[in-house]
Amino acid sequence: MRIVIVGYGRMGREIEAISRERGHQILATVDPLAPGATAASLEQLPPLEPASTLENPVTVIEFALPPQIRENVAYYARHGWHGVIGTTGWDQEREEVLRPAREAGTGLVYGSNFSVGANLFFRLSRYAARLANKTGAYDSAVMELHHRQKQDSPSGTALTIAEGLLQETSCKNTIQPETLHRRIEQEELHVISGRVGFIPGTHTVYLDSVADTVELTHRARTRQGFALGAVQAAEWISSRQDVVPVDEFFNDLFQDQ
Numbered sequence: 034m035r036i037v038i039v040g041y042g043r044m045g046r047e048i049e050a051i052s053r054e055r056g057h058q059i060l061a062t063v064d065p066l067a068p069g070a071t072a073a074s075l076e077q078l079p080p081l082e083p084a085s086t087l088e089n090p091v092t093v094i095e096f097a098l099p100p101q102i103r104e105n106v107a108y109y110a111r112h113g114w115h116g117v118i119g120t121t122g123w124d125q126e127r128e129e130v131l132r133p134a135r136e137a138g139t140g141l142v143y144g145s146n147f148s149v150g151a152n153l154f155f156r157l158s159r160y161a162a163r164l165a166n167k168t169g170a171y172d173s174a175v176m177e178l179h180h181r182q183k184q185d186s187p188s189g190t191a192l193t194i195a196e197g198l199l200q201e202t203s204c205k206n207t208i209q210p211e212t213l214h215r216r217i218e219q220e221e222l223h224v225i226s227g228r229v230g231f232i233p234g235t236h237t238v239y240l241d242s243v244a245d246t247v248e249l250t251h252r253a254r255t256r257q258g259f260a261l262g263a264v265q266a267a268e269w270i271s272s273r274q275d276v277v278p279v280d281e282f283f284n285d286l287f288q289d290q
């Protein structure tokens with residue numbers, strides 16, 4: 034695969050290492066600040082030869098920051114690049130961001146967490162919430178802890194977990210990500226964020242009743258799990274022509290339709 038890496042920070046460097054281990058070619062790394070990047074912006078990148086085609090695609094893997102996501106995805110679509118978008122913090126403009134790729138018919142897979150473990154966890158926490166909901170006895174909440182450098186809050190992963198819980202919990206209909214200075218309403222699902230030290234990403238779902246608490250936790254030990262999943266998703270999307278959430282990649286991997 035011919036890969037361009039956009040965002041050459043902690044994740045970009047992990048992705049470069051894993052891509053090389055898997056025999057892929059890194060055409061360029063793009064980052065306005067990171068030392069060692071090939072170009073500071075997409076516009077400064079020389080034309081890639083040969084250009085991206087369905088038979089010989091360029092696949093971009095982006096783990097950057099959200100302010101320029103709209104321009105970036107439009108650029109990838111214009112150049113016929115397929116892509117993996119791991120950048121978080123742009124959920125509220127999802128459809129506008131993805132539209133150019135849908136119109137261009139390039140393959141694009143996006144998601145808040147590309148690790149196998151987190152994607153197992155999305156499914157397990159949703160299943161647990163479904164069972165708890167049937168009893169009518171359990172309240173729920175989500176808590177996430179990340180390193181001090183993280184810029185968005187709550188994490189994209191916490192929001193994905195929370196969206197899954199909302200789907201399964203009849204008495205809740207809204208995510209509450211703020212610190213509250215009042216009693217929480219029954220229909221609000223509290224999502225609590227903490228920032229400390231170097232934690233790569235820990236997410237806990239609480240299902241709490243008068244009798245007991247069920248706690249489900251996913252704890253990333255390093256960033257390698259995120260990066261390996263992203264490179265595998267890039268291999269998968271490079272021969273497709275649709276725009277899909279990462280869930281679809283994991284449906285194939287888990288053979289869970």
Ligand SMILES: NC(=O)C1=CN([C@@H]2O[C@H](COP(=O)(O)OP(=O)(O)OC[C@H]3O[C@@H](n4cnc5c(N)ncnc54)[C@H](O)[C@@H]3O)[C@@H](O)[C@H]2O)C=CC1
Pocket residue numbers: 039040041042043044045063064065066067096097098099101118119120121122144145146147148182185189259
């Ligand atoms: N989906 C997933 O599995 C995961 C997603 N993430 C997300 O990936 C993103 C990056 O995470 P890290 O690598 O830890 O952050 P980081 O801060 O180490 O690296 C981000 C890099 O992106 C660069 N950047 C900012 N705007 C850019 C642009 N327009 N074009 C190119 N580069 C740009 C910054 O200069 C920085 O070097 C965050 O949004 C984070 O939440 C992180 C881990 C896993």
Ligand SMILES: O=C(O)C1=N[C@H](C(=O)O)C[C@H](O)C1
Pocket residue numbers: 121145146179183184187188189190191233234235
């Ligand atoms: O910024 C991070 O580090 C992470 N971001 C993603 C998120 O926002 O969910 C994934 C992972 O938790 C690490």
